[in-house]
Amino acid sequence: MLTQKIAQLIKLKSAVAKQEAAIAAHLPSALAALPEAYGYPSVAAFIKALKQAASSKPKAKRGRKAKVAKPGKRKRAKVTDEIKAAVKAGFEAGKRAGAIAKETGISVASVQVLKKAFGFTKTRGKASA
Numbered sequence: 001m002l003t004q005k006i007a008q009l010i011k012l013k014s015a016v017a018k019q020e021a022a023i024a025a026h027l028p029s030a031l032a033a034l035p036e037a038y039g040y041p042s043v044a045a046f047i048k049a050l051k052q053a054a055s056s057k058p059k060a061k062r063g064r065k066a067k068v069a070k071p072g073k074r075k076r077a078k079v080t081d082e083i084k085a086a087v088k089a090g091f092e093a094g095k096r097a098g099a100i101a102k103e104t105g106i107s108v109a110s111v112q113v114l115k116k117a118f119g120f121t122k123t124r125g126k127a128s129a
Contacts, residue, residue, distance in 0.1 A: 083105075086104050087118075088118050
């Protein structure tokens with residue numbers, strides 16, 4: 001029983017080897033016929049078209065796109081002495097940081113930095129041990 005299976009396996013292996021040989025013999029002619037099958041006059045023209053098709057695929061870009069500032073436009077507002085005085089007057093009048101930022105044309109974060117510089121913020125005490 002086992003010897004029959006081994007003999008059958010040997011026959012199948014030889015059949016596979018014959019099929020592989022037949023495919024290997026037929027492959028060059030099949031590849032040579034591809035340019036004509038796709039309407040190209042020569043192998044060189046077919047290869048050139050393949051290269052163009054392969055290079056025209058867009059490559060995926062990684063990461064974020066860098067934001068480009070418009071020419072002639074500043075990215076940040078310049079904090080002048082007049083703006084500092086307006087921020088100080090606004091806090092002395094009891095206005096909130098958002099309202100002062102809209103009036104002066106600077107960011108709320110910049111207003112908060114100036115608020116701390118003028119001493120309008122309370123310092124946190126250390127937690128008792």
